[in-house]
Amino acid sequence: MMGPGVAWYLAVSGFLFGTGALGVLLRRNPLIVLLSLEIMLNGANLALIGFARNLGDGSGQIFALAVMAVAASEVVVGLGLVVALNRKRVTLDVDRLNTLRG
Amino acid sequence: MIWGAWICLLSPLVAAVLITLGGTRITRRTAGYLATASCFVAFGGALASFIGLLGRDGSQRELVSTAWTWISGGSYRSGLEVIVDPLSVFMMLIVSGVGALIVAYSIGYMDGEDEERRYFAYMALFVFSMLLLVQGGNLLLLLAGWGMVGLSSYLLIGFWHERPSAVAAAKKAFVMNAIGDATMALAFFLLILKGNSLEFGILGGEFSSTVATLVALGLLGGAVAKSAQIPLQTWLPDAMEGPTPVSALIHAATMVTAGVYLIVRTHAIFEAAPKIADLAAGLGAATLLVAGLIALVQVDIKKVIAYSTMSQIGYMFLGAGIGAYGYAIFHLMTHAFFKALLFMTAGLVIHHLDGEQDIRKMGGLRSVMPRTHVAFAVGGLALMGIPIFSGFWSKDGIVSAAFASGDALGYTLAAAGLVGALLTGLYTTRLYFAVWRGEQSDVVREHAHEGHGEGPRTMTVPVGVLTVLATIGGLVVIPGVWEPFLYWIDETAEPLVQATVTEDYATSVVAVSLALIGFFLARRAFEKGRQVVTNPGIWRVLEHKLYFDEAYDALFYRPAAALSVALRRNVEEPVVERSLDEIGSGTIHVGGEVGRIQSGLLRIYAIAVAFAVCVLVVVFVAVR
Numbered sequence: 001m002m003g004p005g006v007a008w009y010l011a012v013s014g015f016l017f018g019t020g021a022l023g024v025l026l027r028r029n030p031l032i033v034l035l036s037l038e039i040m041l042n043g044a045n046l047a048l049i050g051f052a053r054n055l056g057d058g059s060g061q062i063f064a065l066a067v068m069a070v071a072a073s074e075v076v077v078g079l080g081l082v083v084a085l086n087r088k089r090v091t092l093d094v095d096r097l098n099t100l101r102g
Numbered sequence: 103m104i105w106g107a108w109i110c111l112l113s114p115l116v117a118a119v120l121i122t123l124g125g126t127r128i129t130r131r132t133a134g135y136l137a138t139a140s141c142f143v144a145f146g147g148a149l150a151s152f153i154g155l156l157g158r159d160g161s162q163r164e165l166v167s168t169a170w171t172w173i174s175g176g177s178y179r180s181g182l183e184v185i186v187d188p189l190s191v192f193m194m195l196i197v198s199g200v201g202a203l204i205v206a207y208s209i210g211y212m213d214g215e216d217e218e219r220r221y222f223a224y225m226a227l228f229v230f231s232m233l234l235l236v237q238g239g240n241l242l243l244l245l246a247g248w249g250m251v252g253l254s255s256y257l258l259i260g261f262w263h264e265r266p267s268a269v270a271a272a273k274k275a276f277v278m279n280a281i282g283d284a285t286m287a288l289a290f291f292l293l294i295l296k297g298n299s300l301e302f303g304i305l306g307g308e309f310s311s312t313v314a315t316l317v318a319l320g321l322l323g324g325a326v327a328k329s330a331q332i333p334l335q336t337w338l339p340d341a342m343e344g345p346t347p348v349s350a351l352i353h354a355a356t357m358v359t360a361g362v363y364l365i366v367r368t369h370a371i372f373e374a375a376p377k378i379a380d381l382a383a384g385l386g387a388a389t390l391l392v393a394g395l396i397a398l399v400q401v402d403i404k405k406v407i408a409y410s411t412m413s414q415i416g417y418m419f420l421g422a423g424i425g426a427y428g429y430a431i432f433h434l435m436t437h438a439f440f441k442a443l444l445f446m447t448a449g450l451v452i453h454h455l456d457g458e459q460d461i462r463k464m465g466g467l468r469s470v471m472p473r474t475h476v477a478f479a480v481g482g483l484a485l486m487g488i489p490i491f492s493g494f495w496s497k498d499g500i501v502s503a504a505f506a507s508g509d510a511l512g513y514t515l516a517a518a519g520l521v522g523a524l525l526t527g528l529y530t531t532r533l534y535f536a537v538w539r540g541e542q543s544d545v546v547r548e549h550a551h552e553g554h555g556e557g558p559r560t561m562t563v564p565v566g567v568l569t570v571l572a573t574i575g576g577l578v579v580i581p582g583v584w585e586p587f588l589y590w591i592d593e594t595a596e597p598l599v600q601a602t603v604t605e606d607y608a609t610s611v612v613a614v615s616l617a618l619i620g621f622f623l624a625r626r627a628f629e630k631g632r633q634v635v636t637n638p639g640i641w642r643v644l645e646h647k648l649y650f651d652e653a654y655d656a657l658f659y660r661p662a663a664a665l666s667v668a669l670r671r672n673v674e675e676p677v678v679e680r681s682l683d684e685i686g687s688g689t690i691h692v693g694g695e696v697g698r699i700q701s702g703l704l705r706i707y708a709i710a711v712a713f714a715v716c717v718l719v720v721v722f723v724a725v726r
Contacts (some may be wrong), residue, residue: 024708033704094704101702 009050017045028093030085036080041071104167106150107186110194111233114145114201117227121219130218131395134209137222141202141229148194151186163188166239173242178298183239185302188596192431193236193363200355200438203231205565207446208347210561211453213321214638221261221345229255232356236363241290241300244367248286248324252279256350259344260298271340278337282327285639290321305563306370316669318371318378321364324453325382329714330362331389336650338412340584344406346452348402350445354411355438362415362434365422373425380511383423383504387518390416392648394525398532398634399644402459403448406533410485411441417500421517424600426503428588432579435499435587436492440572446479450557455549458712461533471489477539477569482530484572486617487523492576494610497523497599499579502609506601516609523613535628581606 010067016039022075045064052060121133128136134230155163168183184190189571205225214219231254235247252275264495290300296313297304309317325331330338341353352358372379390413395411414437421430452459454471461714470477484491487498501523504516542550556562576589582603601609627634635641646652 021550025705026713028705097701097704101700 006050006054009053010047013043013046013050016040016046019043028095029096030078030082030092031098033094034075034082037078038071038075041067104151104154104165104184104186106154107184107194107237108147110144110147110151110198111163111184111230111237113140113147113225114198114230114233115473116140117118118230119224121223121226121570122294125219128219129207130215131209131210133222134205134212137226138202138206138209141198141227142204144198144233145195145202148191148198152191152195153560154239155186155188155191168239178294179239180242180300182233182243184237186241187594188238188361188590189265189366189431190236192235192435192591196435196438197229197232197356198237200442200568201232201351202346202349203567204355204442204446206448207350207561207564208345208559208665211347211449212345214557215691217261221444223256224254224257224261225348226256228352228357233362235360240302241293241368243284243653245283245290246366247326248360248364249283251352251360252276252283252314252328255357257347259341261344261348263345268343270342271337274338275341278334279327281334282324285320285323285327287320289324292317292320304366305368308348309374309560311375314374315378318368318375318495319381321368321371322378322382322385324357325361325419325500326385327361328364329358329419330412331385331416331419332392333394333650335389335412336647336654339405339408339647341398342402343407346445346449349411350442350449353408354441354445358411358415359418359434359438362418362422364431366427366431366591366595369422369425369427370390372423372572373598379423379425381423383420383511386416386421386423387515387522388401388416389413390420390522391518391525391581392521392528396644396647397529398430398525399641401462403461403464403533404445404459405539406461406529407441407444407448410444410529411437413526414485414497415439417497417519417522421500421503422518424504424507424512424515426500427597428591428597429496429499429503429579429597431591432576432587433493433496436484436496436572436576437574439492439568440481443477443484443565443572444481446561446568447474447481448673450474450561450565453557455545458545461536463543463545464537465540465546466538468538469542470550473562473632474556474565477565478538479570480572482534484576485619486499486530487613488617489614490573490576492572492574494554494614495576495579498610498613499581499606501613502606503597505609506605507599512599518615520609520613524616524620527617528624531669535625539628554606570688662696 020036020040020043023039024033027033027036035054045067048060048064048067052058052064083093085097090097114137117136121128121136124133142579146619155165164185164187165185166185168181170181170182205222207227208221212221215221228251231247235244235251238247256272256276256487259267259275262268279329292313293304296309297307305317326336338353338358341347372382383624393409393412393416396412399405400406400409414433417436418430418433421433422571423426445537450471451464451467451474453466454467458464480491484493487494487637497519501516504512504519506512508516577584579585581601588597624634627636635644643649
């Protein structure tokens with residue numbers, strides 16, 4: 001097998017996932033939160049593909065494709081919400097979007 | 103042939119559906135004509151089946167046509183099938199023929215009602231249900247028809263739903279009939295358990311005497327409820343709250359005689375359980391006496407006729423119970439003619455007097471409605487069993503068959519039948535004189551100059567036809583000379599007793615003399631003071647219908663009502679309602695507390711998810 005071992009892929013994948021998670025937890029702009037979510041998803045995708053390559057099994061890649069499809073649809077909904085909020089001239093701050101509190 | 107039976111069965115259903123779907127798009131008159139036409143088509147179908155059967159040999163007169171398998175489970179199977187045999191064809195002719203006449207009569211009688219369309223849809227539905235009952239090729243379909251005639255009877259008794267008394271009467275009829283339906287269903291369950299079939303043929307199978315007795319008892323329960331025999335008779339007089347044509351069709355000519363049809367149709371099981379057959383005959387005898395006595399004091403023209411119906415069905419039960427099936431069915435036919443005629447003439451009188459039904463307010467109508475008077479007199483003579491008229495041939499046949507069965511029970515039953523003949527003479531004459539003879543009463547004089555005439559053509563023509571039938575309809579059985587009717591029914595149900603011709607005519611002489619004695623006694627009583635029963639004590643007992651209603655009220659209704667009230671006060675309110683309140687308020691409280699956790703801050707949720715994932719990872723790693 002050519003190229004770096006699976007550990008390197010996992011390291012990059014973990015780094016991406018951590019970055020995304022921090023972005024989700026720390027940023028308040030919903031646009032950035034969505035972006036960070038995408039980074040998390042792609043981190044997970046990278047891990048899937050790394051393992052698929054390591055094991056010589058295509059299933060991981062299929063999973064990754066499915067995740068990408070889901071991520072695409074999720075982004076559509078998410079961005080749609082962000083645009084709608086902006087139209088209403090609501091401040092784009094996830095901490096202030098708390099109308100659903102109990 | 104067999105298609106005739108299907109046309110006969112389905113055409114009233116089609117009419118009922120069309121009238122219902124048509125709604126206000128069809129006029130009221132159209133609804134009436136549609137229902138009448140469908141009944142005449144049904145009669146045509148029945149005639150076709152009849153002619154088809156006539157062309158066959160005696161042994162091959164039983165045809166079954168299956169449309170499809172209706173219910174199957176395990177090895178059990180029931181088809182949607184009609185049976186065409188002498189008994190069912192005869193019932194088809196009666197139901198559709200008399201039905202057509204009465205529905206035609208209704209067009210005039212119900213003219214101007216607000217909800218005529220609903221009335222005719224119900225009538226057509228009833229005719230369909232009754233045809234399903236008599237044509238059903240197995241016991242399950244018979245039970246389906248049985249339930250549906252109960253439903254249509256309920257709907258039609260309660261037709262004037264703005265009258266509380268009509269609604270109560272409808273409910274009473276339904277509940278009483280439901281008791282019978284339940285015992286029948288139990289009998290059928292037992293049959294399925296022991297014989298795994300509900301075909302008519304299964305009834306002649308090998309059953310232990312206990313099973314046969316139980317099944318016969320269940321069937322008798324259904325028959326007694328539907329035919330208003332003691333002890334389930336109390337609904338029939340109340341059912342007179344319905345429109346008069348309904349009383350004529352359902353509560354005189356067809357539905358109430360379904361019990362007799364049932365016993366004759368399932369005679370095999372009654373022959374296997376002779377005690378239950380005797381019970382049927384005994385109940386019939388008791389009913390014919392009790393109802394005859396009560397009819398002596400009733401003051402509502404329709405109720406007198408209703409009690410007379412109960413009494414005459416008592417004769418049929420007596421005949422069916424001792425095994426004189428042919429005569430029981432023969433009396434069913436003649437009774438359908440003359441009793442429908444009596445109800446329809448009563449309807450003409452009520453129509454003429456704008457709804458007055460109290461015979462104390464009638465009198466002297468003979469000069470006002472001469473033709474109706476003749477029709478009523480013919481019906482009365484047939485009812486009393488005066489020679490030539492139809493009732494004479496059938497009623498005396500039953501009494502002489504009871505004599506011919508020979509034992510003590512047979513003699514008792516025959517004696518009851520003869521006393522019944524006397525009572526019939528008494529109450530019929532009392533009714534006749536109170537309505538038609540004597541001075542014209544105030545009510546009659548009030549309506550005499552309004553120029554109603556005797557009624558519209560749609561009403562008088564069916565009455566005329568039935569007058570002819572009630573006169574000559576009995577001539578299909580002349581003992582010893584000409585008995586085609588009995589041979590016809592014998593193919594389905596072989597009789598167990600057969601009176602000799604001498605016995606027949608001897609009984610007739612006694613019965614007719616008793617009826618004539620009744621006539622003269624009642625006439626003398628009328629000339630003296632209009633009433634037959636003069637003793638106030640007896641009057642009161644009879645007026646309360648021997649306290650059956652009161653007894654049932656005290657025995658069943660009051661305890662049940664008291665139990666319900668007690669349960670409500672001691673269980674429903676303190677236990678059920680309070681605990682529900684507790685559960686509700688508790689849930690609201692817990693919900694309020696839990697709701698506080700929902701801060702609405704997205705990032706807190708994200709942290710919670712991340713934290714939970716971390717915990718899971720630690721747990722998994724640690725468990726490893």
